[in-house]
Amino acid sequence: MRRTALLLLFIGLSQAGFAAGVAAAADLVFRGGKVYTLDAAQPWASSVAVSGDAITYVGDDEGSEALFGPETRVVQLQGRLLLPGFIDTHIHIPDSLPYVYAAELTPGMSAEEVLAEIARYAAEHPEQNPLVGSGFLAKAFGPTGPTAAQLDSVVADRPAIIIDEGGHTAWANTAALRLAGITRDTPDPVPGAHFYQRNLDGSPTGWLVEGAAIGPVFEALQVISSERLEQAADYFLPLMSSMGITAAFDAGTIETGEPGMEMLQSRAAAGELPLRIVGSHYVNMPSQLPEAIATVKELNARYNSEFYTIDTLKISLDGTVEAGTALTIAPYREPEGHRASPLVPRDQTLEVMVAAGRENMNLHVHALGDGAVRMGLDMAQAVRSLVPDSRSLITLCHIQVVNPADVPRFAALDVIAQSTPSWLEYDVFAEEALGDERFHQLYPLRSIAAEGARVTLGSDYPLTWIGVNGLSPLYNIEMAVTRQRAGDPEFAVQPLVSERITVADAIRGYTLDAAYQLDRADTLGSIEVGKQADLVVLDRNILESDPYTIHSTRVDLTVVDGRVVFDAHSGQ
Numbered sequence: 001m002r003r004t005a006l007l008l009l010f011i012g013l014s015q016a017g018f019a020a021g022v023a024a025a026a027d028l029v030f031r032g033g034k035v036y037t038l039d040a041a042q043p044w045a046s047s048v049a050v051s052g053d054a055i056t057y058v059g060d061d062e063g064s065e066a067l068f069g070p071e072t073r074v075v076q077l078q079g080r081l082l083l084p085g086f087i088d089t090h091i092h093i094p095d096s097l098p099y100v101y102a103a104e105l106t107p108g109m110s111a112e113e114v115l116a117e118i119a120r121y122a123a124e125h126p127e128q129n130p131l132v133g134s135g136f137l138a139k140a141f142g143p144t145g146p147t148a149a150q151l152d153s154v155v156a157d158r159p160a161i162i163i164d165e166g167g168h169t170a171w172a173n174t175a176a177l178r179l180a181g182i183t184r185d186t187p188d189p190v191p192g193a194h195f196y197q198r199n200l201d202g203s204p205t206g207w208l209v210e211g212a213a214i215g216p217v218f219e220a221l222q223v224i225s226s227e228r229l230e231q232a233a234d235y236f237l238p239l240m241s242s243m244g245i246t247a248a249f250d251a252g253t254i255e256t257g258e259p260g261m262e263m264l265q266s267r268a269a270a271g272e273l274p275l276r277i278v279g280s281h282y283v284n285m286p287s288q289l290p291e292a293i294a295t296v297k298e299l300n301a302r303y304n305s306e307f308y309t310i311d312t313l314k315i316s317l318d319g320t321v322e323a324g325t326a327l328t329i330a331p332y333r334e335p336e337g338h339r340a341s342p343l344v345p346r347d348q349t350l351e352v353m354v355a356a357g358r359e360n361m362n363l364h365v366h367a368l369g370d371g372a373v374r375m376g377l378d379m380a381q382a383v384r385s386l387v388p389d390s391r392s393l394i395t396l397c398h399i400q401v402v403n404p405a406d407v408p409r410f411a412a413l414d415v416i417a418q419s420t421p422s423w424l425e426y427d428v429f430a431e432e433a434l435g436d437e438r439f440h441q442l443y444p445l446r447s448i449a450a451e452g453a454r455v456t457l458g459s460d461y462p463l464t465w466i467g468v469n470g471l472s473p474l475y476n477i478e479m480a481v482t483r484q485r486a487g488d489p490e491f492a493v494q495p496l497v498s499e500r501i502t503v504a505d506a507i508r509g510y511t512l513d514a515a516y517q518l519d520r521a522d523t524l525g526s527i528e529v530g531k532q533a534d535l536v537v538l539d540r541n542i543l544e545s546d547p548y549t550i551h552s553t554r555v556d557l558t559v560v561d562g563r564v565v566f567d568a569h570s571g572q
Helices: 004-019 061-067 093-099 111-124 148-152 174-180 211-220 226-242 257-269 292-302 346-358 370-386 428-434 445-450 467-471 473-482 503-509 512-517 547-552
Strands: 028-031 034-036 047-051 054-059 073-076 081-084 086-091 131-136 160-164 169-172 195-198 204-209 245-250 276-283 308-316 362-367 394-398 415-419 455-457 535-538 555-560 563-567
Touching: 028 061, 047 061, 054 061, 086 394, 086 512, 093 131, 093 226, 093 245, 093 257, 111 131, 111 148, 111 160, 148 169, 148 174, 148 204, 160 174, 160 211, 169 174, 169 211, 174 204, 174 211, 204 211, 226 245, 226 257, 226 467, 226 555, 226 563, 245 512, 245 555, 257 276, 257 308, 276 292, 292 308, 292 346, 308 346, 346 362, 346 370, 362 370, 370 394, 370 415, 415 445, 415 512, 445 455, 455 473, 455 503, 455 512, 467 473, 473 503, 473 547, 503 512
Parallel strands: 028 073, 034 081, 086 245, 131 160, 245 276, 276 308, 308 362, 362 394, 394 415, 415 455
Antiparallel strands: 028 047, 047 054, 081 535, 160 169, 169 204, 195 204, 535 555, 555 563
């Protein structure tokens, strides 16, 4: 995928051609607008030309006129903003597809509201078997979570499984538990980390905690089918294009597995993927660690094309605060004294990460609690020390709670800090669970960037607190800037106010630094001659507009590889 030498050759030839006055006509020219290039040598321009799949000109309107030909499509920007295409640095694309047609819940719902919405959805969709839903807050049902009996009260005629807002717990009804064969005699997959919540008699309550407990139910219910994936992809992939997303890091096909990968591969081979996808192999259990490196290599051998490749090892060190599985340095305040265990053992995980460093394999590490962040940084330090010549990129994702002592370590260890701004609504539950001190250590994005580290942004869709809007880069950019509910300046600010970042930094987190995380900064992420023509046109200049209106900005045009994949004015 690295094409630096070829690009340099292309740039040289292109410049030579211009100097000789023999520049070829462009296929696509943008002019008369604000072009924010993310190129430090030329931050702003008014015109950009595209030939084939590459950018061939960046400059003023006058300079692009020499590139007009009879077949050139000219887009008059009329003051609109042209940016590099948005890159979602953490999303689960195939795993989003089962929830395209599912009961949509939100973390703000009470237990009664959740049950009422599931009942309504079940009545309107008698054909959905099993019934699937997502987005609720399990703790709305109390510290021991929801029960199968509660779900039975609204869905008793078929199996049902509902995934929580963070994707780290699920709720099954009696029919689903029965179909999966989960009884009081079923052992927990990983005691204390991946487990079935139980009644006093040992029988499962219906609340499933972490992936190894959820997976068997998902599989038994046959939630995933090729037909369902294809149908949902026909809706979801164009939706991503309509939001200006031109590339993405897929943080693991946890639920859809091989069928999800095969679906993306077949579309890539047919030229039907409207975005570039860099995928990963997801590990969140001790049993997966011994073969993790070999599995990434094997997947890379099968899935390795320009538009879909798997080249990254993703490891989850912990879960979520809401599930009580976030790894913390000090115990939780609520439940008092609670401590979570790592999802994977420290020593074995360290061995795998060092081995990945020796293979120059990129690492994407789920670290949400301050204990997991420290654990991840400690392991990154070991990789940098033991394999100093490694080219592995190391990303810690989510970083909800970061101890102040660990903030400078991201830059010092060349670790990318990835986060999800749509989570930056005032988090009452985190405040209750963690206490005031740690609550004021949430998402220190500005401080990490100020130390010199790269900060990248993504949606973590479908695991967003604000539904489908959480997929939008524009919603996420606004919330990174305001740390408030989108469009609501009166809403409480997620502390600390000082951790707000600038619009320019948020854009960079979705473009140039995002491309770096994907190991594609030589071809993507900025508007420069020779780079791939992945571009997005917005209806206004978000760098100058009211920050609380950024979410309402319209994507007018999305271009991938020089090809228009979304046009708001043509319905494409």
